[in-house]
Amino acid sequence: MSDRPHVTLEDVARTAEVSLATASRAINGTTRVRDDLRERVLSAAAELAYTPNAHAQALAGASRRTVGVVCHDISDPYFAALTRGAMRVADRHGLVVMLAGTFADPDKELACVSALRAQRASAIVLTGSAFENRSWERAMAAELEPYRRGGGRVAVVTRHRSLRADTVSPENRGGARAMAEAMHRLGHRRFAVVTGPAHLTTVADRVAGFREALAGLGIELSERDLFEGSFDRDGGREATAALLAAKHKATCVLTVADVMAVGAIGALREAGLSVPDDVSVTGFDDIPLARDLTPPLTTVALPLERLGEEAMELALDAGGGSRGRVRRIPGEVLLRSSTAKPRRRRRS
C-alpha cells in the first residue's frame, strides 16, 4: 500500500474517513462510538495492518505496559526458573517483560537498570545476587532512587536491605545451616566447601550459614576448607579439582549451588571416587534437573519459580506503602542419594 515507514493512526482515520480522535476511541474502546464508524475504523485498521506505536502511547501518558527483569545469566537454571515465574505473573497482568542479562557484570547491571528506567518500565525486578561492594551499592541505590520518585516500582530477590526495595528473601543462611546440620547428623565430621565468588551476597550468606552451623557443632571451617570457583558448573569442577589436589580429607563436600555440585560430582567421579560412597555432595537451590542426576542431588530446595512470581507480584502491587516489605522464603533440606553416612575407612 503506502510507502510510509509506518502505518499511523492518522492513516487509519483517513481511510475510515473519521477524525483522529474517533479512530483512537474506536480502537481503544475508551468511549462509545457509533457502530458503523467503529466498524469502518476497525476494518481500516485491519486492512492496513495497523499497530499502535507503543512509544507514542507511552509518551502520551497512557500505557506503561512493560516491566523489566534483570538477571545475571539466563542460561543458569536458577535464573531461568525465577524469570519464568516473573514472566508468568507479568503475562497474567498483560505486561511485556524486558529481560536484561548482565553476565554478572556490575557495571552492566547498572546500565540495564538505566535502560529500563529510560523505557519507563513500570516495575523492575532485580534477581540474583548483589555484589558485596560499597560503591556499587551506592551507585545502584542512586539509580533506583529517582526511578522510584518517578513512580517506578522495584522489587529484588536476595539483595541488601540497603536498596530499600520490596524484597523476596530466600533463607540462604538458614538453609545452609540446616544442610550442614543434616550432614553432621548423618555422621559427617570432616567438611569442605565448594564455593563461588565471595563478593556475591548469595554465596557469602550460604557460606556463613555453613560456617555458623558447623561452629555450633564444634567444627571450625578454616580458609583451607574453602575452595572457590566461578558460580557455575565449571567453577564447581575446578574448585573440586583444587580440593582433590590439596588432598583434602572431607567426607562431605558442601557446595553453594546445584550447578556447582554438578561440576563437583563430575570432578570427583573422574578422580575415581564414588558419590556418595566415598564422598557425599550437597547442592543448593533444587534446580529442575537436580532430581534427575545420578545420584539424585541432596540439596536445599527453594521454590524457584515462586521466588520470581512473588518478586513480580510485590513489584506490581503498589500497596505496601513505605518501601521495604520483606517476604522470607524458607529452604528445605531434601535428602536424596548424593549423600550418605560416611564410611569408616578414610578415603585417599
Added chain:
Amino acid sequence: MSDRPHVTLEDVARTAEVSLATASRAINGTTRVRDDLRERVLSAAAELAYTPNAHAQALAGASRRTVGVVCHDISDPYFAALTRGAMRVADRHGLVVMLAGTFADPDKELACVSALRAQRASAIVLTGSAFENRSWERAMAAELEPYRRGGGRVAVVTRHRSLRADTVSPENRGGARAMAEAMHRLGHRRFAVVTGPAHLTTVADRVAGFREALAGLGIELSERDLFEGSFDRDGGREATAALLAAKHKATCVLTVADVMAVGAIGALREAGLSVPDDVSVTGFDDIPLARDLTPPLTTVALPLERLGEEAMELALDAGGGSRGRVRRIPGEVLLRSSTAKPRRRRRS
C-alpha cells in the same frame, strides 16, 4: 528536588541555563558544544539523575535500541542457551532485548510479535519451533509482513520458509537420520521413539529423520512405535511409561530432545531397567547438562548458543538484500554412555 514525575531534558537545560537544544547536543555529543556549557549540562544532568525518555527518543526518530526475542519457555535449557547467544550479540551492539515467553501458545506468540512491533523493536528473533498449522502460519506472516515493510528485520530459528525471513536452520532431519543410523550401526534393530507434540515442526522434522533413516535400513517405524508426550522432561517420562505399559520390545529409545530423554531415563530406571545395559536412550540438542547425567547422554549436539547468535546477527545485519538467507547448522552425533550395543537376550 522537584516533585515532577520525571526529570526531563528541559529541567536539565533550565538548571544549566542553556537552551534545550544545547542540552541535547551536550548529552548526545551530536555536535561540538562549548566546553563550559557542556560541563554545566553534564553536571546538571548528573545532579538531577536525568535519564532520557527512551519513548520520546524513539518517537523523535532517533534511536531504535531494542530488539525482541520470542521463545516458548525460558526455563527450557534449549531456549535458555539460544537466548543467551542472542542476548550476547545484542549486548555487543548496545541493544536491549525484550524477551517474550509464549508458553508454547500460538496466540500468545502472535500477541508477542504484535507487542514487539508496537515497541518498534528494530529486529525480532523467533526461536523455537513453529506450529504446523496453516491458519496460524498465515496469521504470523500477516503480522510480520507489515513489520518488515516498516523497516523491521526478522530472523527465525527452525521455521518454515513460508515466513520468508532469514533463518538459522539446525539440521533436525539430518541429525535425526544420522542418529538412527548410528544406533543401527551399533546393532539395534528394534526402535521406539519418544516424541513431543506432532504439531511442532522441530518434532515433526526429527521424527521424519528417524523414520527416513530406519526405512532406508529396512525398518519401518509404525504408529505403535511412537509415544508422544509434552515437549519436556515430564512428557518424556510419561511417554516412556506408556511405552513400558505397552511392553514395547525396543532395545533403543530415540527421543526428540534431551529434556525428554532425561524423563525417559528416569522412567526406565524406575521400572528397574538399566540404561544402557537393558535399553539405550538417545537425546537431541546437547543441552549443557547432557554430559553430566549418569550415564552421560548420547545425543545430536547442536551449538545452541551459536544458533541464537547467528539468528541475532542475521536479524541485525540489514544486508542480505532479498529476504530469505538460510544458514544451515549441522548437528553432530555424540556417542556417550547412554547407548550401547544391544544385549543378546531380549528384555521383558
Added chain:
DNA sequence: CTGTTAGCGCCTTCAG
C-alpha cells in the same frame, strides 16, 4: 457522540 487542539519529551533542521 464526534471533531479540534494541546501537549507528552526529545531531536533536528533552520536561522542567528
Added chain:
DNA sequence: CTGAAGGCGCTAACAG
C-alpha cells in the same frame, strides 16, 4: 557554536 520552532504518533481534555 547556539537558540527557536516543527514534528514524531497518540491520548485526553475541550468544544461542538
